[in-house]
Amino acid sequence: MKKVLIYGTLTIAALAAIVWKLNANKKATAAKTEFVKQANTGDVPVLTEKVTKTEFDQQFTVNGNFEPGRELTFMSETAGRITKLYVDEGSFVKQGQVMAEIDDELLGTDLSAARVNLEQLKVDKERFESAFKTGGVTQKQVDDVRLQYDVAKSKYEAASRRIRDTRVKAPISGIINEKFVEQGAYLSVGAKMFDIVDVSRLKLRVTVPELQVIHLNLGDKVEVTSNVFPETTYSGKITFIAPKGDATLSYPVEMEVTNISGKSLKAGMYGTAHFKMPQQAPAMLIARTAFVGGVNSNEVYVKDGNKAKLRKVVAGRIYGDRVEIREGLSEGETVITSGQINLSDGATVTEQAK
Numbered sequence: 001m002k003k004v005l006i007y008g009t010l011t012i013a014a015l016a017a018i019v020w021k022l023n024a025n026k027k028a029t030a031a032k033t034e035f036v037k038q039a040n041t042g043d044v045p046v047l048t049e050k051v052t053k054t055e056f057d058q059q060f061t062v063n064g065n066f067e068p069g070r071e072l073t074f075m076s077e078t079a080g081r082i083t084k085l086y087v088d089e090g091s092f093v094k095q096g097q098v099m100a101e102i103d104d105e106l107l108g109t110d111l112s113a114a115r116v117n118l119e120q121l122k123v124d125k126e127r128f129e130s131a132f133k134t135g136g137v138t139q140k141q142v143d144d145v146r147l148q149y150d151v152a153k154s155k156y157e158a159a160s161r162r163i164r165d166t167r168v169k170a171p172i173s174g175i176i177n178e179k180f181v182e183q184g185a186y187l188s189v190g191a192k193m194f195d196i197v198d199v200s201r202l203k204l205r206v207t208v209p210e211l212q213v214i215h216l217n218l219g220d221k222v223e224v225t226s227n228v229f230p231e232t233t234y235s236g237k238i239t240f241i242a243p244k245g246d247a248t249l250s251y252p253v254e255m256e257v258t259n260i261s262g263k264s265l266k267a268g269m270y271g272t273a274h275f276k277m278p279q280q281a282p283a284m285l286i287a288r289t290a291f292v293g294g295v296n297s298n299e300v301y302v303k304d305g306n307k308a309k310l311r312k313v314v315a316g317r318i319y320g321d322r323v324e325i326r327e328g329l330s331e332g333e334t335v336i337t338s339g340q341i342n343l344s345d346g347a348t349v350t351e352q353a354k
Contacts, residue, residue, distance in 0.1 A: 043350035046339035048303050049290075051329050053282040054322075061274050062206040062253075066226075068267045069201035069256065070172055074194045076187040078102060078165040085183040087194070093170040099194065102187060104166040111163050114156040121149040174198035197267060202257045204236060204271045207250040211317050215277050216241055222255050223274040229263045236273065284329060285322040287337045291315070295323055301336040301343055302329070303351075308336060310345040 080102040087099045128145045131137045178195040181187065204224060208216065222236040240254035255273060259265055292299045295315050301308045313328030329335070336349070343349070 043348045044342045045352045046336045046349045048334045051333045054285045055282045064204050064206035066269050066271050067203040068197040070198040076191045081186045089179050091176045095173045097170045100168040102166040107162050111159040114159040118152045118156045121152045125149045205254045208253045210249045213251040224257050225272050227270050232263050284325045288321050290335045290337045303334040308343045308347045308349045
């Protein structure tokens with residue numbers, strides 16, 4: 001019984017100590033809060049700016065690298081040994097120009113045999129068709145000889161195509177950028193022969209932010225400049241606008257650029273596209289630093305007399321260190337651009353000299 005009384009007394013004493021400590025902490029916190037309030041009763045120094053409507057140029061530039069207007073790797077369509085090679089790296093070829101010849105002796109023999117067989121079957125077909133009219137042969141016999149003739153005609157056309165393929169012709173006009181074969185080499189079907197690039201027209205591929213890409217259209221004219229000929233402006237035309245952006249909300253845009261004789265650009269060179277945006281009405285732009293905690297907060301402090309008033313706004317497009325305000329502010333009002341960290345709604349402020 002004595003132990004129970006001792007334990008009970010100790011428990012009550014511990015609880016009393018805890019309550020006393022909590023009250024002491026509460027008083028200390030209240031004292032600190034009151035001290036801060038007293039310390040903040042002075043005017044908070046801030047920087048401000050007037051809200052005005054601004055006319056601004058929405059033109060923008062984007063950099064990229066030039067790519068060939070057309071390029072392809074030419075593959076051999078027939079097997080055989082190269083007997084003649086007419087081009088080298090750097091050679092200019094026109095579409096349809098013969099670039100190489102492949103040994104066609106065996107293929108010529110196949111073509112001759114296919115021709116003889118086709119001519120014989122043509123005679124047989126005509127004879128059977130004539131005999132069928134007089135009842136000399138059955139319909140099935142006529143059908144069989146017609147089928148044989150059609151098969152022989154297909155074989156002859158295939159043999160003719162293989163002969164034509166031995167004269168390797170350029171599929172596009174351009175420059176031989178790389179040559180993978182030499183005269184005398186044996187080719188298999190599908191072997192790489194040439195890389196051909198056409199730089200009479202180049203492609204400039206850039207990425208455009210979402211706020212600008214909405215103003216671009218296929219076929220729009222674009223001025224293009226380069227580092228190698230900074231004094232020259234090239235004419236470009238938008239040929240592709242990606243329907244999907246990347247992780248940074250930028251969209252690939254491709255334009256065709258016409259080269260200029262005497263100042264020809266090459267694939268891989270650095271280029272700059274100069275985009276012109278449609279004229280827009282003046283907009284209210286304020287400093288990005290005016291926002292409390294960042295643009296996404298959509299909150300700013302407005303200086304009303306010597307008081308700071310917290311105001312909800314609707315932010316629009318961002319242009320570098322300036323942000324468009326669509327709603328919430330009026331022209332002529334004053335926003336606080338620096339010192340907000342020390343402000344609360346209704347705090348007294350004083351303007352500092354900039």
